[in-house]
Amino acid sequence: MISLTFVVWVYMYIRRLSYIMTHHVDYAKLGKSSALVELMPEEVxxxxxxLKNLFELPVLFYVxxxxxxxxxxxxxxLSIAAWAYVCLRxxxxxxxxxxxxxxxxFTFYIFSSLVLWFMVVHVAVVMLSAPLL
Structure with a gap:
């Protein structure tokens, strides 16, 4: 998941910077993040x-x-579920x-979310069934 987040982060800057450079966007107009949305096409x-989405439910995956x-x-x-989650995401x-x-x-989002919630329940069940030391 960390590698995925890094790849998306790099790709985001590649897309943004290539757009800014090829379209000669005035840097002064990029003072607010909302300016990026207004100045660039949706697909950029x-x-x-x-990337924002990767800091929502995936945080629960890390925890x-x-x-x-x-x-x-x-x-x-749990190991299989974790890899399934990473692949789906x-x-x-x-x-x-x-x-x-x-x-x-959305199809991949919902399946990954179901796998994640399965992981949460699985860990809870294993924790509750483990003998106390």
């Missing part, structure tokens, strides 16, 4: 929108992953940053 903002690792609760089920980001087909993007 797709990666930026996706549940660290909790599970620190508590020694990582099992095969990767596909979601690819769609969001390029064609931005909302129906297709």
């Amino acid at each position: 903002s797709y990666p930026s929108d996706n 549940i992953s660290v909790m599970a690792i620190q508590s020694g609760l990582v099992d095969e089920v 990767g596909i979601h980001s690819l769609i969001h940053c390029t064609v931005n087909n909302v129906h297709l993007r």
Whole structure:
């Protein structure tokens, strides 16, 4: 997930800077983030929108992953679910940053969200069933 976030961040700047340079956008007009939205075509903002999205539910992924690792609760089920989540979010980001087909993007978003909530429940069940020390 960290690698995905980095790739989207780099792609966002590639898209923005290439637009600014090829269209000779006046830097003075870019003082506010809303100016970017007004001055650039919608598709140039797709990666930026996706980057913001990567700091919403994925934060829960980081927390549940660290909790599970620190508590020694990582099992095969959680590992498979975590990789499924990362792959689904990767596909979601690819769609969001390029064609931005909302129906297709939402499909991957909802499946990744269901996997994430499964991970939360799985860790909770494993924690509650673990013997107290």
